Amino acid sequence: MLTEDGKHLYVSYDEYHNLCEKLAIRIHQSGWQFDTILCLARGGMRPGDILSRIFDKPLAIMSTSSYRADAGTIQGHLDIARYITTPKGEIAGKVLLVDDLADSGKTLHAVIDMLRNNYQPISELRSAVIWTKGLSTFQPDYSVEFLPTNPWIHQPFEGYDGMGAHKLLEKWKI
Template sequence: MSDLYVSWSEYNRKIEQLAVKVYQSGWDFNQIVCIAKGGLRVGDLLCRLYKKPLAIVAASSYTGPENRVRGEIRFAQHLTMTSEKLGSRVLLVDDLADSGVSLQECVKWLQQYYGQEIEEIRTGVLWCKACSILIPDYYVDYLPDNPWIHQPFERYEDLTLAELAAQHEGLASASEGDRV
C-alpha cells in the first residue's frame, strides 16, 4: 500500500469533478447529506454548486496513532439540517470509500431514521478504494492499490495551537514591517 498526497487545489478539483459526474448522470436529487467529518468539505461545495440543502450526519470510526486504526462506527443521535424535513432523493457524500463501512452503515442509518421520507439514496465520494465493500454510485478516482490518502487538512490534526500561534506571529511581524 503506497501513500497518496493531495494538495488543496487537487482536493477542490476532485470535488468539482464529482459535481460534474453527478450532473452528467442527469439524476435529480433534492438533498445532500454529508458524513462528517471527512465529507464536510465535499458536502459544502456540492450544496453551493447545486443550490440544494445540506444535512450533516456525524460519524466516527478511526482512532489510534495518526487516526489510522479503523474501529466500530458511531453515529450522532440526530441529523443536523436547517430544513423541516429531509428531501426524498438524497445524495450521500463522503471524502472516500476506504472500507466502505461508513457509507454502508450511514445508508442503513438514514433508512432507519428517515426511511419514511426517502425514496432514493445515492452515494458519492472522491476516492473509492478496491478494498471497499461498497462501490459508490459516483466516484472520481478508483484506487486499485488501496493507498493511504493524505488530505491537505490533515496537518491540523498534529498541529498544536502554540505552533499555529508561533507561525502566525511570524506572519504578523512580517505584515507589520510592510506597513512601516
C-alpha cells in the same frame, strides 16, 4: 501524487478541489435530480459544501467517527450520530449522501442501512465520494478515482490533525 510503491497518495488543495468539481460533473451528467445533500462529517464536509454550492441544494450534516487514534490514521469503533442537522427540519425526498472516500465501506454501509431503516421520508438515496479503494465493500453511485492499491490518502488539510492551538501560536509568533 501517488508514491512509487502505491502505498501513499498525496493530494494538494488544487487537486482536491479539481476532484470535487469532477465529482459534481459526474453527478450532473447522470441527470439525477436530488433535493438535499447529506454529508458525513468530517470527511464529507468539504466535498458536501462544494456540491451544495454548485447544485444550490441544502446541506445536511451527519456526524460519524471511526478514524480517531494516531492522528486519525487507525480505524476503530464506528460511531454514528443519532440526529441529522438540516436547515429544512427533517431530511426527506431524494438525498445525495456525500463522503470523501469509500475506504473499507463499513461507514457507508452502516449509514445507508441506518437511513433506510430510520428515515422513511427519504424516497431515494444515492452516494458520492471522491475516491473508492479497491478493498471497499461499498460501491458508491458516483466516484471520481478508483484506487486499486488502497493507498493511504494524505489530504491537504490533514496538517491540522494533532496540531493544537499551541503550534499555531508558535507558527504565528503570537
